[in-house]
Amino acid sequence: MTQIINKPKDTVSQVLNGVAFIHQEKLVRIKDTGIIKKKSIETEQVALISGGGSGHEPAHFGYVGDGMLSASVSGPIFIPPKTSDILAAIKEVAGAQGVLLIIKNFEADVTNFLEAEKLAKKEGLLVDHVIVNDDCSIEEGSYKKRRRGVAGTIFVHKILGAAAREGMSLEELKKLGEAVILATNTLGVALASGKEMGSEEPVFVLEKGQISYGIGIHGESGYREEPFYSSEYLANELINKLLIQYDHNHTNQFAVMVNGLGATTIMEQYIFANDVKRLLQLEDIEVVFQKSGNFMTSTNMAGISLTFLEIKEEAWLKYLEKETDAFAW
Amino acid sequence: MTQIINKPKDTVSQVLNGVAFIHQEKLVRIKDTGIIKKKSIETEQVALISGGGSGHEPAHFGYVGDGMLSASVSGPIFIPPKTSDILAAIKEVAGAQGVLLIIKNFEADVTNFLEAEKLAKKEGLLVDHVIVNDDCSIEEGSYKKRRRGVAGTIFVHKILGAAAREGMSLEELKKLGEAVILATNTLGVALASGKEMGSEEPVFVLEKGQISYGIGIHGESGYREEPFYSSEYLANELINKLLIQYDHNHTNQFAVMVNGLGATTIMEQYIFANDVKRLLQLEDIEVVFQKSGNFMTSTNMAGISLTFLEIKEEAWLKYLEKETDAFAW
Numbered sequence: 285m286t287q288i289i290n291k292p293k294d295t296v297s298q299v300l301n302g303v304a305f306i307h308q309e310k311l312v313r314i315k316d317t318g319i320i321k322k323k324s325i326e327t328e329q330v331a332l333i334s335g336g337g338s339g340h341e342p343a344h345f346g347y348v349g350d351g352m353l354s355a356s357v358s359g360p361i362f363i364p365p366k367t368s369d370i371l372a373a374i375k376e377v378a379g380a381q382g383v384l385l386i387i388k389n390f391e392a393d394v395t396n397f398l399e400a401e402k403l404a405k406k407e408g409l410l411v412d413h414v415i416v417n418d419d420c421s422i423e424e425g426s427y428k429k430r431r432r433g434v435a436g437t438i439f440v441h442k443i444l445g446a447a448a449r450e451g452m453s454l455e456e457l458k459k460l461g462e463a464v465i466l467a468t469n470t471l472g473v474a475l476a477s478g479k480e481m482g483s484e485e486p487v488f489v490l491e492k493g494q495i496s497y498g499i500g501i502h503g504e505s506g507y508r509e510e511p512f513y514s515s516e517y518l519a520n521e522l523i524n525k526l527l528i529q530y531d532h533n534h535t536n537q538f539a540v541m542v543n544g545l546g547a548t549t550i551m552e553q554y555i556f557a558n559d560v561k562r563l564l565q566l567e568d569i570e571v572v573f574q575k576s577g578n579f580m581t582s583t584n585m586a587g588i589s590l591t592f593l594e595i596k597e598e599a600w601l602k603y604l605e606k607e608t609d610a611f612a613w
Numbered sequence: 614m615t616q617i618i619n620k621p622k623d624t625v626s627q628v629l630n631g632v633a634f635i636h637q638e639k640l641v642r643i644k645d646t647g648i649i650k651k652k653s654i655e656t657e658q659v660a661l662i663s664g665g666g667s668g669h670e671p672a673h674f675g676y677v678g679d680g681m682l683s684a685s686v687s688g689p690i691f692i693p694p695k696t697s698d699i700l701a702a703i704k705e706v707a708g709a710q711g712v713l714l715i716i717k718n719f720e721a722d723v724t725n726f727l728e729a730e731k732l733a734k735k736e737g738l739l740v741d742h743v744i745v746n747d748d749c750s751i752e753e754g755s756y757k758k759r760r761r762g763v764a765g766t767i768f769v770h771k772i773l774g775a776a777a778r779e780g781m782s783l784e785e786l787k788k789l790g791e792a793v794i795l796a797t798n799t800l801g802v803a804l805a806s807g808k809e810m811g812s813e814e815p816v817f818v819l820e821k822g823q824i825s826y827g828i829g830i831h832g833e834s835g836y837r838e839e840p841f842y843s844s845e846y847l848a849n850e851l852i853n854k855l856l857i858q859y860d861h862n863h864t865n866q867f868a869v870m871v872n873g874l875g876a877t878t879i880m881e882q883y884i885f886a887n888d889v890k891r892l893l894q895l896e897d898i899e900v901v902f903q904k905s906g907n908f909m910t911s912t913n914m915a916g917i918s919l920t921f922l923e924i925k926e927e928a929w930l931k932y933l934e935k936e937t938d939a940f941a942w
Contacts (some may be wrong), residue, residue: 288844288868288885299883343881549810549913551624554631
């Protein structure tokens with residue numbers, strides 16, 4: 285499919301310039317880097333940074349704002365940002381309270397972020413990190429051992445961002461982040477593979493009428509293909525798989541996120557959200573917070589993911605509900 | 614392409630139930646109708662209603678909120694809402710200050726909205742309307758005479774919504790709306806035709822690598838097909854066509870909206886927005902307000918539209934900048 289780009293090599297840089305133009309009142313791009321940061325950095329609080337390969341828009345620049353991230357770092361499409369860019373971002377936002385890196389659990393992302401953390405510490409900066417691994421698509425006995433970081437990362441941005449604004453220390457934020465991550469699970473399905481920008485080739489092949497369970501956000505194919513029956517059937521499958529992750533009883537409270545992977549219409553997202561609502565009511569599970577939209581995409585993949593976060597402390601819900609001016613929340 | 618739906622006949626109703634679930638703190642659906650309305654209606658101000666066929670999400674329910682619409686009315690996909698639903702919406706929100714209908718200029722939409730207005734007036738309610746016709750895709754000598762209402766409608770929602778909240782009268786709002794509509798122009802292009810929900814057939818045929826200028830939001834094909842060269846070339850074409858509509862000189866101030874038609878990635882939207890910025894700078898045109906995103910889609914059509922609104926009075930910009938809690942603004 286034709287796509288609205290110029291020279292492919294300029295794609296990410298031009299995207300970031302577009303972001304800086306459209307959101308010029310609040311965001312700036314640091315020239316020649318993948319960094320989008322808040323125009324005014326609060327030096328009295330811990331600064332949060334997240335990032336990763338491009339192709340997941342509005343992640344992560346859409347979450348830069350008061351009460352969420354101080355800066356995001358974008359790499360090339362599906363390739364993590366360079367260590368030097370991450371280090372530059374740390375220096376841009378670091379105050380006396382330090383910097384927390386929110387890293388999605390992909391090997392190359394973790395390597396580059398931790399390398400940048402090490403270099404920043406050498407320069408005397410206070411830096412720590414959490415690694416988000418909300419993807420629970422690994423089937424028993426699968427060779428795919430790694431729980432990846434996917435849409436649940438946005439809940440981590442929001443909760444830690446609100447807590448950081450309230451003055452929580454770096455150490456406390458790391459602890460809070462790890463607790464939230466443990467309570468977060470996501471499962472995604474594709475209805476059609478995405479194509480890389482400017483390419484006609486699907487990243488993986490999916491037969492007509494089939495869906496793939498457990499896909500990743502970089503075009504990774506899932507662990508099982510099945511015919512598509514209905515939104516309700518799909519919601520039921522995903523809910524059952526997600527609930528296995530929890531010690532599920534009638535006192536559970538959940539935050540729920542329905543995430544479109546890029547090419548899925550808003551209509552479909554709401555139909556699916558409606559099915560999730562009805563099925564969780566039948567399970568007597570209380571949904572105390574809910575969102576639906578394109579939060580972490582995989583370029584133009586048709587599909588959806590469902591994220592559950594069990595609210596284990598009242599404060600988590602309060603942090604989710606706090607206002608932010610990050611444009612994609 | 615497989616889509617995440619249940620029975621096709623239930624699609625719109627389930628979408629609206631999903632909207633009411635996800636946005637339950639602020640919005641409610643009126644059962645068995647296409648109406649989404651604010652949970653609490655301000656009876657001290659003129660209430661605004663807009664609506665149309667489904668398939669343009671987040672239009673129009675995404676613009677229901679404080680400082681924008683009081684209610685939206687959705688019809689079946691690409692079919693305007695029934696007169697009885699529009700009348701019911703008027704009754705739901707009407708206070709002593711009256712109701713203004715914001716209608717997109719499609720024949721069937723205008724017919725049903727004006728019929729509902731007539732019936733409401735018979736019942737003693739104070740109702741008036743504006744008709745948005747921002748689509749300037751009609752080529753000289755074309756048989757397509759009607760300027761349709763497309764993405765520029767969202768600017769009308771925003772400006773009138775902020776003015777209504779400030780206490781502007783129905784008569785003044787109509788006058789303001791008409792002035793804003795006269796200053797608003799939109800031009801859209803498709804890179805691929807959309808498909809109706811659940812259908813494998815494209816609504817119109819577009820050869821690979823071709824783009825269609827002047828497409829509508831109901832799958833209407835455009836007036837001219839051309840090869841796609843680059844985002845910059847496309848931006849230049851659209852800007853030139855839009856500027857013809859204005860008495861263009863160096864004192865113009867514009868609000869600009871880049872609108873994705875559904876299947877166009879956020880990356881492409883920002884790349885295009887960046888080209889628009891650079892080209893308008895070269896023309897010495899001052900952009901004083903800018904937005905980019907999926908504001909009025911055409912189900913899953915790949916494409917983009919560009920809207921210009923010439924800011925003729927300072928107050929218009931102030932109204933655009935006022936806060937609103939409508940979730941899609």
